[in-house]
Amino acid sequence: MRAKAVTTLLLALAAALAAPGHACPVKTPSPDDSALLTAKKEFLLSEGRIYGYGGTIDHLYEKEIAPRGEHYLDYTGSTLYLNSQLHAALEELESGAFGNPHSSNPSSARTEAAVEAVRARLLAFLGADPEEYDLVFTRSGTGALRELGETFPWAKGSRFAWLTSNHNSVLGIREYARQAGAEFGAVTEEEVEAWVASSDAGSAVQPGGSGTSAGIGTSGGGSTHRDGALLPSVLRGTATQPGQRGAAPLQRQLLAASALAASEGTLHTERRQRQQEQEQAEVPGMEGSFEAGAEPAPCLFAFPAYDNFAGIMYPLRWVREVQARSDAKRRWRVLLDAAAFLPAHPLNLTETPADFVVASFYKLFGYPTGIGALVARKSDIRAARKVYWGGGSVFLATSTLDWKHFRPSGPERFEDGTLNFLSIMSLQQGLDAFEVLGGPAAIERHTSALRSWLYDQLAGLRHSNGAPLLRILGRHHWPNARSVQGATLNMQLLRPDGKLYSYRAGATALDQAGFSMRCGCTCNPGACYGLLGVTDEEVRAAADAAHGNFSDWEWVWAPRPEPAAGSADSGAGGGGGSNVVPDGGTSGSGDARRVRLPLGSLRASLGWMARFEDAWALVRFIQAHWTDRADDAATSAPAEVAASLAAAGLAVDEASAAALLQRRRRTWSAPEVHGPGWC
Template sequence: MKPNEHYMDYTGSSVYCQSQIEQVFEELRGAMFGNPHSANPSSSMTGDRVEEVRDLVLRYFNADPAEYQVVFTRSATGALKLVGETFPWSRASTFAYLRENHNSVLGMREYALEAGGAFKAVNETFVEHWAQLEGESGPIYNLFAFPAEDNFAGACVKYPLRWIQQVKAKSTDAAQWRVLVDAAAYVPTQPLDLREVAPDFVALSFYKMFGYPTGLGALIVRVDAAEILKKLFWGGGAVSLATSSADFHVLKCRPADKLEDGTVNFLDIVSLKHGFGMIEKLGGIRAIQAHVASLTEYLYERMSNLRHSNGKPMLQIFGKHHFANSRQVQGGILNFEVLRPDGSVFSYKTFEREAAGAGFHVRTGAECNPGACYNYLGVTEKEVESLAGKKEGCHDDVEFITWVEVPLGSVRASLGYMSTWEDAYALVNFIEGNYKDRSK
């Protein structure tokens, strides 16, 4: 980055380091890689390297290779889409999910609806009660999805991973509940141990962990859960036998093989080991966790105490920062609105533009998490629906429900392994220096 710039969008994408990229290209210069579907020397070597990385991913998350497999996808969204399109939905199925999920989880409901099933958006209180109830009956498969950490405020975050076992315990011989965890916002700064918790599906993105490569994610899937997935489309690499004139094909047996269509992104896959290696050089994920938690606590303490001259707060901060156990329930995100001296909300788009001019890399809008965003901001679903045809996305000109002046987004500053105390100081000073007592 340029001098005096402050990157604070780690939930959007992490940042790669120079040594990591140098190691990637050193490996590419030192070996000939080929399509792993062949058996020639370059192909065989490439296939071996890909399998080594699969094993590395499992070890990193302490997953038993007898119980879990790694399926490479184009992104965390690709992993979620894969589950959505292959899950055995039926007319009796229910897709239950926490409201504070990313749009990519919400989009999975279309597959349930297409099969005649139902969906149910629930809050944290409902899940706590519902998980204790007896299981349902009937020959059905159901799915419950929640984020290990939501990407909007880092709040309502680190949802109890005990939910995984509680929901799965609702299963009966005739009706099964499977659990999907969206870990994309969680694993860049938090440890996930798949021997302690046992979700059926985990979706993640590698560039959110260590910046490079982009366009590569993974679905970590339990072997017994992979067995219930029903694949429709199949491509090269996923089948062991097929004919062109008859409707005949045989999918490969291993979940990782039959769920990956075509040639995997092998050059990017082999580069992952250098990202994981960089994490270890920094002391491991627990060192990153402690660093980010300390910065987050400092930022919240400073930002929550910013005041206009009339004594009113300059910011409204969302999340669970104020909880006594904030390190257990709050991630490395400061999501906030800038307030005028009269308490009204300052334009988040104006803030983004001015912050960018001062060298700050933050994100504004709903952060692809309408459930969390509109809940915090007090926007109703009817009000959102009224904007159909008017609002195109986070960066259009619609930022308020004009008749009530309720904002449709906020400012998100998110921290990561490369965040510094200087970044934190600079953000606080920028806000105080530019927005104290400012009305326009």
């Protein structure tokens, strides 16, 4: 059964991997082909040692994926599945009957054994000690986060802090924190570094004691760490709590600043009125809200290992450092969102002992969809406060009595209803494919090599006046880029005068040319708005003004200080390359102008089957389509489509390309046809 399916997959992949490396589809060479082959040869001279799984990717792609005939650059959205994965999964299902694991019969026993084998293998894949951790199957990565938020043991004095650049699905946990009366707020990278470096969570941050935020904006409650500044309320040892009756002078100053921020919507707490009363108190010192001998309040800090907007990778050392901030009053647990990290980077929970880890498996393997996981310590599973129960999560229950008996322990306690067991079984084939390619470390090397080349090429594109064609967001330019920047290239298209092209028109043109990418904020408002130079208040005001109509959601007008005489305009360097139109208004600090700021951008992301041809085609298309262009150019030309197809290994004449373009135009008239892309 299982052994036969594994053999089928391994034989299929082995046949592809044994073929001659870097083979291209046979067709009549064209000038574009020659340019591609020359560029690829140069690339392989420098990166061939780590790119392409030992020179096998071209044949592997042709056999496993090539019939799709497009340039797939949305691996952070979902990876591509392999044909042999599907065949092996189907072969396993054909090998026998697999019944509901909640029954007790041969088919259910077969299913239960298969599901538990996958569970054990995934724990091993993550380097998680099965004596320490359990893996709960969920319906998605978002479902895992919801499960955690609902069952986390919030208590008096609990706090929930999250990095500003977390996904929306992490931000939603704050609603559970709010319900429980916990304090919660967003923190910047700089603030986290200051917190873990300080000797006491309530002490002043000394100069040089913090990192840099690298453009990530503050969602709220954050301070700028100059001399004597304190950590944000949600991270401080002296944060506002029920029962607090006074504060020392410097602490009162911070409370006053926090209350002001709260009135502007940047510090989220249910106790704002109480804060404002407390800041007036003249009694020195601080009364704690914790009774003598009480258990430490459970607190939660969440951060992404890999930011899905710009691909910034955050330090995994934070896991241990934040856990070390625990004391007699608070115990800090760490939630590591690894959904965007795991597809191309190894994670070992023995080395990085996060309390909770979230995964989404279609992002790793492409198939199946609808399966996520929450990896948690066994002790935290036992301490969780489950609310809803159903199906297999409850051992005994009665209909008339308000009584039930949960399963005493184990991940099944949180797996309500019947698991998606056939899909869970199909994760085996994805894990098999990972192993054949060399595991996450091999995929990391492959994508890193391609990212480096693609960044260099895109960053070098220029208009005829020498102005850059793109602004690329993230840390690609850092000296240690390979350790802090993932294979995601988030970009803005710039006109010759430095103003922005429409990112939505850009997405439409790319769609029509056969590029699968992502536009908008990619469900990561903190990273998106921070890097694009938009404040949360400006987004909220724009949304209120839209009155529910988001069909043209793309720009926000906001006041910005006039630059000093002789200084460079924002252009590609600041403010997101904004479009500037003076309106004669003023601000409290001097003259201001109205600036048109974008509410999204374009994202290309690489993964296990990303090829040099895809990267090369993207560079050539952007260069051909936007260099020196005066308009937004929301449609592609037949010649551009033909060139894109040629890079994908499909030779067509311009008439055929024009016919294909017409079909694509009917489907991709504008991104809003398929959703506004602003999430």
